[in-house]
Amino acid sequence: MYSDDVVYKTPENFDIISYMDIVADELKSGISLFKSKNEKIVAVFGSARTKSNDKEYLIAEETGKKLVENGFSVITGGGPGIMEAALKGALLNHGDTYGVNVVLPHEQESNKYIKNGYVCKHLFTRKVLLTRNVCGYIVLPGGFGTLDELFDVLTLMNTKIQNQLPLVLLGIDFWSGLIEWMKDKLLSKHYIREDELECISLTDSVDEAVNIIKG
Numbered sequence: 345m346y347s348d349d350v351v352y353k354t355p356e357n358f359d360i361i362s363y364m365d366i367v368a369d370e371l372k373s374g375i376s377l378f379k380s381k382n383e384k385i386v387a388v389f390g391s392a393r394t395k396s397n398d399k400e401y402l403i404a405e406e407t408g409k410k411l412v413e414n415g416f417s418v419i420t421g422g423g424p425g426i427m428e429a430a431l432k433g434a435l436l437n438h439g440d441t442y443g444v445n446v447v448l449p450h451e452q453e454s455n456k457y458i459k460n461g462y463v464c465k466h467l468f469t470r471k472v473l474l475t476r477n478v479c480g481y482i483v484l485p486g487g488f489g490t491l492d493e494l495f496d497v498l499t500l501m502n503t504k505i506q507n508q509l510p511l512v513l514l515g516i517d518f519w520s521g522l523i524e525w526m527k528d529k530l531l532s533k534h535y536i537r538e539d540e541l542e543c544i545s546l547t548d549s550v551d552e553a554v555n556i557i558k559g
Contacts (some may be wrong), residue, residue: 350389357508367466367469370464370465370466370469371469371472371473373399373462374444374462374472375471375473375476376465376476377442377460377461377462377473378442378460378476382414383416383417383440384416384479384520385413385416385419385430385442385477385478385479386416386417386418386419386478386479386480386481386482386557387419387474387475387478387480387482388404388418388420388426388427388430388481388483388484389421389426389481389483389484389486389490389494390404390410390425390426390427390429390430390483390485390486390490391425391485391486392421392423392424392425392426392486393425393487393488394424394426394429394485395425396425396429400426400429400484400485400515401426401429402429403427403514403550404426404429404430404433405429405430405432405433406431406433407430407433407438407482407484407514407550407553407554408431408433408435408437408441409433409434409436410433410435410551410554411430411434411439411482411548411557411558412433412439412556413437413439415432416439416554416557417439418430418433418434418439418440418442419441419442419443419444419474419478420444420474421441421443421444421445421470421474421489421493422443422444422445422454422455422458422462422463423445423453423454423463424453424455424550426484426485426486427455428457428513431443431455431457431458432455434457435459438455440459441457441459441460442458442459442460443455443457443458443460443461443462444462444463444464444470444473444474444550445461445462445463445464445470446463446464447463447464447465448465449464471492471493471496474493475497475506479509479510479557480510480511480512480513480556480557481497481509481510481511482514482553483512483513483514483519484514484515485518485519494513497511498511498522498540501543502536503538508543509543510543510545510555510556510557510559511543511544512546512547513544513545513547513552514547514548514553515548516546517549519546520546523544523546527541
C-alpha cells in the first residue's frame with residue numbers, strides 16, 4: 345500500500361486545508377492496515393545503516409525470531425538495516441510482519457520481509473502508525489531517527505497519551521551512556537521525574553528483552 349498524493353509544495357501555493365486532508369487520508373489508509381488484526385505486535389526500532397554482517401543486525405534478526413516464537417508479530421519502519429533484520433527473523437520463522445516506510449531521498453527502500461506494508465510521506469504519520477497498535481517496544485542502536493522514535497514513545501507514555509508499555513533498550517554498551525545522561529542532566533534538574541524512567545529496561549540479552557515484553 346502506498347500514499348501517492350503529492351504533498352511537498354512551495355510556500356507560495358501551500359494550502360494548509362488541503363494539506364491536512366492529505367495527512368488525514370494518509371493516516372486513515374495506514375490505520376486500515378491494522379484494524380482487522382488482533383495479534384500482539386511489538387515495534388522494533390534501530391538504524392537503517394546497519395549492515396547484514398554487523399553484530400546488531402544479527403541481534404535484531406534473532407529478536408524477530410524470538411518474538412515470533414513467543415506469539416508476537418513484529419512491526420518496524422520497513423527500511424533496511426535493523427528494520428529489515430527484525431522482520432527477516434520474524435518472517436523466516438512464519439511470523440506476521442508489518443513495515444511502515446517513509447519516502448526519503450536516501451536509505452529507505454522497503455525491505456523484502458514485509459508481509460503487511462504501507463509507505464508514508466510524513467515522518468509524523470509514520471510514527472503514529474508505528475506506535476498505534478503495539479504492546480511493547482524493543483530499541484536497538486541507531487541514529488537520529490531511532491532517537492526520535494525512542495523519545496516520542498517516552499513522551500507518549502509519560503504524558504499518558506499512550507498506556508505504559510514495556511520499553512527495552514537492547515545493547516547496554518550503546519544505551520547506558522544515554523541513561524546516565526538523562527539521570528545526570530535531566531533528573532538532577534527536575535526536568536523529568538524518577539518514575540518517568542521506570543518504564544525503560546536495559547539488557548544485552550534477546551531472551552530477557554522478549555521476557556520483559558511478555559511481562
